[in-house]
Amino acid sequence: MARIVGAIGTSHTPTIGFALDNDKQLDPVWAPIFAAYAPIRAWLAEKRPDVFVVIYNDHVTSFFFDHYSAFALGVGESYEVADEGGGARRLPPVQGHAALAGHIAHSLMADEFDLSLFQGKPLDHGCLSPLSMLKGDAASWPAAVIPLAVGVLQFPIPTARRCYRLGQALRRAIESYPEDLSVVVVGTGGLSHQVHGERAGFNNPAWDEEFLDRIEKDPESLTHITHAEYARLGGFEGAEVIMWLIMRGALSAEVVRRHRSYYLPSMTGIATVVWDNEAQAPDAADVARQQAHIAEQLAGAGDIPGTYPFTVAQSVRTFRLNRYLQQMTDPAHRRKFLEDPEGSFEDHALSTEERALLRARDWRGLIHYGAIFFGLEKLAAVLGIPNLAVYAAMRGETLAQFQKSRNAPGALYSVAGDRVDEKSWDK
Numbered sequence: 001m002a003r004i005v006g007a008i009g010t011s012h013t014p015t016i017g018f019a020l021d022n023d024k025q026l027d028p029v030w031a032p033i034f035a036a037y038a039p040i041r042a043w044l045a046e047k048r049p050d051v052f053v054v055i056y057n058d059h060v061t062s063f064f065f066d067h068y069s070a071f072a073l074g075v076g077e078s079y080e081v082a083d084e085g086g087g088a089r090r091l092p093p094v095q096g097h098a099a100l101a102g103h104i105a106h107s108l109m110a111d112e113f114d115l116s117l118f119q120g121k122p123l124d125h126g127c128l129s130p131l132s133m134l135k136g137d138a139a140s141w142p143a144a145v146i147p148l149a150v151g152v153l154q155f156p157i158p159t160a161r162r163c164y165r166l167g168q169a170l171r172r173a174i175e176s177y178p179e180d181l182s183v184v185v186v187g188t189g190g191l192s193h194q195v196h197g198e199r200a201g202f203n204n205p206a207w208d209e210e211f212l213d214r215i216e217k218d219p220e221s222l223t224h225i226t227h228a229e230y231a232r233l234g235g236f237e238g239a240e241v242i243m244w245l246i247m248r249g250a251l252s253a254e255v256v257r258r259h260r261s262y263y264l265p266s267m268t269g270i271a272t273v274v275w276d277n278e279a280q281a282p283d284a285a286d287v288a289r290q291q292a293h294i295a296e297q298l299a300g301a302g303d304i305p306g307t308y309p310f311t312v313a314q315s316v317r318t319f320r321l322n323r324y325l326q327q328m329t330d331p332a333h334r335r336k337f338l339e340d341p342e343g344s345f346e347d348h349a350l351s352t353e354e355r356a357l358l359r360a361r362d363w364r365g366l367i368h369y370g371a372i373f374f375g376l377e378k379l380a381a382v383l384g385i386p387n388l389a390v391y392a393a394m395r396g397e398t399l400a401q402f403q404k405s406r407n408a409p410g411a412l413y414s415v416a417g418d419r420v421d422e423k424s425w426d427k
């Protein structure tokens with residue numbers, strides 16, 4: 001079974017990554033930041049976790065207000081380092097843990113935390129600024145990373161209480177994962193700071209110390225504080241500390257503190273804490289109950305003939321192909337596909353099997369492989385084929401045979417727009 005061995009709380013200000021990238025170890029202004037992370041690296045060397053679940057917020061880098069989510073879980077196999085305006089930091093790509101992330105997604109949804117799921121998006125300083133300090137000058141990251149992004153920038157945002165309860169659900173999710181994995185939960189953000197308006201530069205070190213005391217000894221008391229009150233106490237952007245409550249909710253009531261530091265060099269109170277998780281391993285019956293709860297909604301769906309539930313595991317496995325199909329919404333992409341299909345496949349690094357399925361217009365094979373139907377209907381529109389021809393092919397029938405089974409056999413349609421030349425079937 002997977003186990004949460006402990007947790008790290010850390011600020012995620014870009015200052016941390018800046019100090020590292022610019023070799024400020026010996027500069028007295030920056031040295032305390034390095035000193036704060038050295039004990040955490042030592043603790044990690046002792047615990048040797050397999051996976052970090054990192055709770056952070058993106059800063060309009062990979063997530064924007066065209067589609068903004070309260071909770072977005074990274075389910076991908078790897079993540080690029082984000083370019084936040086001046087080129088990406090020189091860090092290796094981050095390995096994900098798609099299998100555990102997929103399990104967490106199913107478990108949290110079963111517990112009625114309706115997440116959004118992401119893959120193929122780079123991670124910004126909210127996640128990687130502190131993680132890069134934990135990596136230090138090692139060639140690779142200390143553990144695989146499951147990012148959990150919290151939308152704290154555009155109100156309404158989740159309440160502190162909701163964050164704490166999500167942490168409790170996260171614990172049930174991790175502890176019901178069957179593989180023996182050692183997991184560290186990393187909560188990021190804060191502490192006090194404000195970076196906008198006339199109050200920019202606001203700090204409250206006394207509140208920061210109180211927050212660090214209370215999140216350790218009495219986290220429940222922090223769940224009743226409103227966003228406005230957090231903003232008043234710790235600065236408007238400092239209210240992102242509610243993300244620490246997700247991390248804290250995943251731990252035992254009593255924790256053992258292994259490290260704590262606080263340093264306020266400029267704009268943001270930089271805090272770090274490390275706790276050992278004191279929770280007993282859940283008993284086998286509890287684990288079995290949660291696993292059954294997770295499986296309940298889709299139980300039996302796989303036995304329905306000719307039916308293939310599109311799960312997150314399938315989505316991760318076929319992400320490249322489905323993105324290729326989804327991009328048929330782009331005129332340049334579909335033109336390239338029509339004029340130079342082999343070049344287009346190559347540009348998108350499709351696998352041999354994926355290319356063969358597309359060349360053969362093997363609609364049934366594409367579904368069996370894991371394509372989402374709504375990508376196939378876009379491909380059909382580009383090819384000038386009505387949806388019913390795709391349905392017929394998936395059934396192993398001719399279009400005429402399938403049409404006979406419809407109440408209105410002559411009804412043909414497609415998602416193609418007004419490009420009449422590609423709708424010759426619509427007489």
Ligand code: FE
Pocket residue numbers: 012057059126189190240
């Ligand atoms: Fe932030």
